[in-house]
Amino acid sequence: MPLSRLIVKQFRNIKACDIDLSPGFNFLIGPNGSGKTSVLEAIYLLGHGRSFRSSLTGRVIQNECEQLFVHGRLLHSDQFELPIGINKQRDGSTEVKIGGESGQKIAKLANVLPLQLIHPEGFDLLTAGPKSRRAYIDWGVFHSEPAFYDSWGRYKRLAKQRNALLKSAKSYREVSFWDQELAILAENISHWRAQYVNHLKMAAEHICREFLPEFDIQLKYYRGWDKETDYKDVLSQNFERDQSLGYTFSGPNKADLRIKVNGTPIEDVLSRGQLKLMVCALRVAQGQHLTEMTGKQCIYLIDDFASELDSQRRQRLADCLKSTGAQVFVSSITQNQIADMHDDQGKVFHVEHGTIEPV
Ligand SMILES: Nc1ncnc2c1ncn2[C@@H]1O[C@H](COP(=O)(O)OP(=O)(O)O)[C@@H](O)[C@H]1O
């Protein structure tokens, strides 16, 4: 579902902005520091309840202001628009409104507004530790398996309790009672993740090859403990090790998506431009797969589109995004960097000193 309208208030350097959007490409053009990334950040916050640039709400709320607002209208069909909104206060409190009803959960916002963000710091999907790759997998599982969100939350709470208990427990018997539910949750979570990666793998490997034909790419899911052993046995067998570490070493919290090109770990082989293209391929594959599985269309946020990409690669990415039919927000410093993507349906916005004006 595309956003037909976006209202942002007191967000970074954006005092107030109210714009009608294209269901296709929306270009944000302006000099450094004008507020382009802030617009993308506002949309991201509307779908995730938090920023991708800072975990501190105080940084995102406009200086001297007490709160920020981001509101949007999601176009469901020609007749029906769903209003959604989030409001964050300096004291950290958050208010979510969906369809005019306040007191809604952020997870529900995330559910109605699936987003894929591609930004210059997003390489950590490929080059950093497994955390962002787990987040990548879990985005897909969240949107395809309704029970995942609650199970994962419950698993994290239980795992935390277990870690606390490890510090005082005299024998495994004191922990084993808690491990029963933990093991069931871990096996379920892992099963959903494995199933998701299995479905996604073909599509992702295919797009990666299209983007980077010179490489053979393989994705492999690692569940966080060895293949042969049930998780409840991992917990009991490793009790002493976990106790000396002070936390549960193996489990879904260690899961990863292992990515290799031509059999070699990725960061040893790809240039920065190639890494960026690979991140784009993985994100677009995930968005396309979501549409295939659920009929939902995600929105792409692409910050600093042109950075690291030559014109041929820009064209490849633009064509691929166009073929998805999704709504796309693209930021760029100059208009000629996005010239190839622009069509009749697209809308260009000029961004300067925190004001966003249609061109
Ligand atoms: N909390 C805030 N209040 C007011 N201005 C801010 C706040 N946080 C950042 N800024 C300013 O907002 C501007 C927007 O930056 P940004 O969106 O990153 O621009 P761009 O992506 O166009 O380069 C920067 O000039 C920054 O100094």
Ligand SMILES: [Mg+2]
């Ligand atoms: Mg920027």
